[in-house]
Amino acid sequence: MPINSCIIEPSETIFPSKAINHLLEITDIIAKFLQSNYDYAVITNYPFINDIRSFNWLGWRTQVFYTYHIDLPKTDFSSLPKKRRYLIRGAEKSGIVIEISHDFSIAHEMLSKTFLKKGVRLTAMPAEKRKTQR
Structure with missing residues (x-):
């Protein structure tokens, strides 16, 4: 299962409708690419990307989970x-x-332990670990 990510630069417009349209264009391209290249995909979005209409319009079965940031x-x-x-x-x-930490290996270690408890193999691995395992 390929694993990848993309960075989306938020729209700089002050108009909410243009910002929404900006994200819809991006998610539409992603949805079409995934649909033409894969039978199944798991997508994890950042909390500010919560519009999944592009996927629904293409007939995807969606199951949404939310992440909340609280102070x-x-x-x-x-x-x-x-x-x-x-x-x-x-x-x-x-x-x-x-x-706050930008060291993904810490989160990966916790995820690995959680997946191991559930009997599931975690396929994603931080780049620095991949380099040491070659």
């Missing part, structure tokens, strides 16, 4: 279940720290 110090957890609040407080007390 934890400013978040009101009162509506969460008691157990979830307990787990969050426990993580904070035990010194769990959330930080």
Whole structure:
């Protein structure tokens, strides 16, 4: 299964309709390319790319999952279940720290462990690991 990614430069327009059209043009090209070259595709988008109409218009079966970015110090957890609040407080007390990192190998290691627990092989691998395994 080929794995790849693309970087989409957001539209610089101040008009929301033009920005939406910009993303639709890009997703339309991607959807058409994938449809003509593959029978099956799993696509993970950045949170700001949430319009999947291009895929629906081509008859793709879609299943959407969302990622949310939250500012934890400013978040009101009162509506969460008691157990979830307990787990969050426990993580904070035990010194769990959330930080921004551009080192994908850290995330890859955590994903690998999660997939291994589920009995699934993770096919994607950071470039630096691929180089060392050649």
